[in-house]
Amino acid sequence: MASCAPPKLCNFVLTERLGSGTYATVYKGYSKSAIREVVAVKCIAKKSLNRAATENLLVEIEILKGIKHPHIVELKDFQWDNENIYLIMEFCAGGDLSHFIRSRRRLPEQLIRRFLQQLSSALKLLYEQKIAHLDLKPQNLLLTSSTNPQLKVADFGFAQYMQHEDGHSLRGSPLYMAPEMVCSRHYDAKADLWSVGVILYEALFGQPPFASKSFTELEEKILSKDPIKMPPGVQPSPECCDLLYQLLQRRPQDRVCFPEFFQHAFIDLEHMPSSQSLKTATSLLTRAVWKDQDGDLPAALGLYRQGLEHLIPALHYESDPQRKTALRSKVSEYISRAEELKAVLVSASEAASQQSLSNMELLKAMSKDNLRLCEALKLASCAIQHEKKDMYQALKMHRESLGELIIILEAEDAGRRKDSLHAEVQHLMARAEQIKEDIKMKESKASIMENDAFSESIRNACSIQ
Incomplete structure (x- = not known):
């Protein structure tokens, strides 16, 4: 026509x-x-x-x-x-997220996290105003440009003010529609969180989880009780997998709620790139330098890490090439200093590791009558031994052992064993927090490299056009 x-x-x-x-x-x-x-x-x-x-x-x-x-x-x-x-x-010159994903097959996780932070910040405002979008899909998520793209939610043609769950008409796009919309027509704003899960899945793997040839086939897949399967070849981070699992729960009551979604470790709205990122980073890093000069190395290291958690988002937020180059230099400088301080503090940490293992052996000897406690202490010992080999596995082990040990501690009668167990739990929690900080530092360095690689790929694509 x-x-x-x-x-x-x-x-x-x-x-x-x-x-x-x-x-x-x-x-x-x-x-x-x-x-x-x-x-x-x-x-x-x-x-x-x-x-x-x-x-x-x-x-x-x-x-x-x-x-x-x-x-x-x-x-x-x-x-x-x-x-x-x-x-x-x-006007958004970068087109929509659907085209962006198709042109790259799938997106790197750090870029997905940035886009999801931006989507989440928009959903937070809608949530506060009791508005449900009800048609979230990649086609309705627009990008400001092809270089350093910012995501914007569009097309509120199906949006509603939602005070409570009620009967509603069928709205949105079937491929991204929550099961409760398809099945019962009784839904609330949580339907948007299912759609976010489908979008996250598509960005990670290049295709939505329920790709189908007909609506009937799509309906069967959405309403099926089969668990969501992740394609081989891509290994998202534990935080990303956890969020995806919590979003793609077919029963709304099992799905993550909005407050938990905004606070999830993968979203991390507190450290979202924004106009405030540089100001917050500067304040923290100034204090880090003061502590460093005073010789308070543990406090300095903690402040360097906190500052970098805001300085790296500031790097992503900055669009001016010269200021971006200067920021990248500062990020590298502070990461190097943080790693130097960590090296200085490692020897003390290794001594503490040996002391902790010795304390655990004493606790095990005191706990021969409590098999559950012995198994939890054994897992904690394995976690400490894994800290240098695999931080992610060590952190997982620490979390599992602490989950058990805290329950056991609460049930333990007052006495010498409870005092020793309490001290050990405190020590293990500190170790777990330290590993989390080390992982963040590792991911910060990867984020800078990935951002550089992504910017280069965008420039290459533009030069070809």
């Missing part, structure tokens, strides 16, 4: 068509003002609107008028004439 010319709109010139759906066509446009601002104009033909579509449009306008967030596409204005209603939106 021949393409129609763009409609005429007061104060704007509409050019190429960006996309179309059931009720709307989106055009790229330019304002006629001296600024020549680039916008996206969503044109909805009045004759195509039934009652439900009209209500959806009114809700979409109401929601977008009341929201201003760096990761939600901005509604700049809306107009109408005899034939159409026009939503003048912020």
Whole structure:
């Protein structure tokens, strides 16, 4: 069918068509003002609107008028004439996440984490305002540019204000639709968290978890009791796998809730790249230098690590090439100093390890009548021995042993064994926290390298075009 010319709109010139759906066509446009601002104009033909579509449009306008967030596409204005209603939106030059994933087959985990942080920050605002999007999918997640892309949530055509769970009509895209929407039509904002899980899966593995040839096949897969399977060849981090598992729970009551989602270790909203990242990092790293100069090495190391947790996001947030280069140099400098301090403190840690193993042997001797305690102490010993070989496995072992030891400690009668066990639990918890910090430092270095590699791949792609 021949393409129609763009409609005429007061104060704007509409050019190429960006996309179309059931009720709307989106055009790229330019304002006629001296600024020549680039916008996206969503044109909805009045004759195509039934009652439900009209209500959806009114809700979409109401929601977008009341929201201003760096990761939600901005509604700049809306107009109408005899034939159409026009939503003048912020223009995102990087296309949508679906195309971005397809062009790269799958995305590196550090980049996925950044995108998920940005999506989560937008969902946090919606959650606070009791709004459910109900059509989250890669096609509705737009990117600001092809270089250093920022993610923005778009298309609130199915969004609702949701005070409580109730009966609702079927909304959204089946491939990303929560089981409760397909099955019972009774759902709440938690349906959005299922969609986030499907998006996370697709970004990690290059395809959604329930790819199907028909709606019937899709429905069977979504409603099946079979566990979600991860394709071979990609090994996400334990934190990423845990989040994916918690999001893709078919029963809403088993699914992670919003507060837990925002606080999850993989999301880590506290350290999301933002305009405040550099200010927070500077304050912490200044204190680290002072402690370092005073000779308080443990405190200095802790502050260097905390500062880097904000300085690396500041590096990702910065778009100016010269300032980015300067920041990268500072990150490398502080990482090197933190590693030097860690090396100085290692000998004391090794001595503490030997002392801890000796204390555990004494505890085992005192605990021959408690098989459960002996097994937990044995696992803790293995964790200490694994710390140099495999930090991730050591941390997993520490968590398992501490889970047992804390329960046993609470049930233990007062006495010498309880005092010794309490001291050992405190020591093991400190070791586990130390390993977590070491893992963060390792991932920080990997994040810098990955960011450089990603930026280079973007530049190469642009030069080919």
